[in-house]
Amino acid sequence: EKVTAIILAAGQGKRMKSNIQKQYISLGNKPIIVYALSTFSKCKEIDEIVVVVSPGDINYFKKEIIDKYNIEKVVTIVEGGKERYHSVYNALKYIDGNNNGYVLIHDGARPFVRKEEIKKCITSVKEYKACVLGVPSKDTIKKVEKEGFIEGTVDRKNLWLIQTPQGFSFELIKEAYVKFFEDSNTNITDDAMIVENYSDKKVKIVEGSYNNIKITTPEDLIFGEAILKHYI
Numbered sequence: 001e002k003v004t005a006i007i008l009a010a011g012q013g014k015r016m017k018s019n020i021q022k023q024y025i026s027l028g029n030k031p032i033i034v035y036a037l038s039t040f041s042k043c044k045e046i047d048e049i050v051v052v053v054s055p056g057d058i059n060y061f062k063k064e065i066i067d068k069y070n071i072e073k074v075v076t077i078v079e080g081g082k083e084r085y086h087s088v089y090n091a092l093k094y095i096d097g098n099n100n101g102y103v104l105i106h107d108g109a110r111p112f113v114r115k116e117e118i119k120k121c122i123t124s125v126k127e128y129k130a131c132v133l134g135v136p137s138k139d140t141i142k143k144v145e146k147e148g149f150i151e152g153t154v155d156r157k158n159l160w161l162i163q164t165p166q167g168f169s170f171e172l173i174k175e176a177y178v179k180f181f182e183d184s185n186t187n188i189t190d191d192a193m194i195v196e197n198y199s200d201k202k203v204k205i206v207e208g209s210y211n212n213i214k215i216t217t218p219e220d221l222i223f224g225e226a227i228l229k230h231y232i
């Protein structure tokens with residue numbers, strides 16, 4: 001069965017407050033997006049890659065990223081939408097009909113995912129049909145009510161910080177997405193939530209690495225440089 005990676009690079013990066021989209025910012029002399037793309041492309045268990053970029057960016061992406069950095073296995077570049085889930089759905093629509101296998105959905109803003117983690121996800125998705133990479137929370141997390149008072153504490157041993165890739169059988173994620181779009185509830189922040197809310201499948205956690213950070217705010221560029229220097 002085919003394994004397709006969907007790499008998301010259609011966000012605006014508002015929290016980064018930079019004049020260029022954060023996926024194109026340079027980290028250690030390469031644009032951030034190049035890291036995840038190369039890792040997926042070099043992972044032999046990945047058969048093909050679908051990249052999602054902002055409307056109007058397809059030619060730029062092809063020339064300045066795919067060709068320039070010799071990224072293999074990219075079968076298409078599709079345009080993204082307003083929210084992350086629109087971007088994912090556009091990629092799923094492209095894959096439709098030519099995939100009865102699995103998809104791994106990955107944030108292009110997570111440059112440090114390693115081949116071993118991708119492989120662990122593939123093994124897990126083949127067994128459980130739905131899985132996400134995550135790490136145990138190192139912090140105590142509290143629920144705070146509107147007025148700024150603590151409402152309660154969730155037992156830390158049950159709390160995991162969720163990353164990507166998130167892996168699904170294609171059929172399962174496509175059906176869950178179709179149901180999600182039929183519904184009016186749009187308050188979702190990852191793909192697993194769509195499977196949790198719009199299917200009966202339980203999503204399995206795959207333990208990942210604390211290095212697999214998402215570059216979100218300006219200080220993450222500093223953490224990113226440190227991770228590059230010490231671990232990559």
Ligand code: CTP
Pocket residue numbers: 008009010011012013014015016023052080081082083084085086087106107108109110214215216
């Ligand atoms: N993404 C996307 N399409 C969108 C929104 C996000 O493809 N409409 C992608 C981003 O490019 C990123 C990943 O989803 O790789 C995770 O999203 P996030 O970190 O929130 O990135 P942005 O949405 O770009 O940043 P912000 O929320 O700060 O604007």
Ligand code: MG
Pocket residue numbers: 011084
């Ligand atoms: Mg966002």
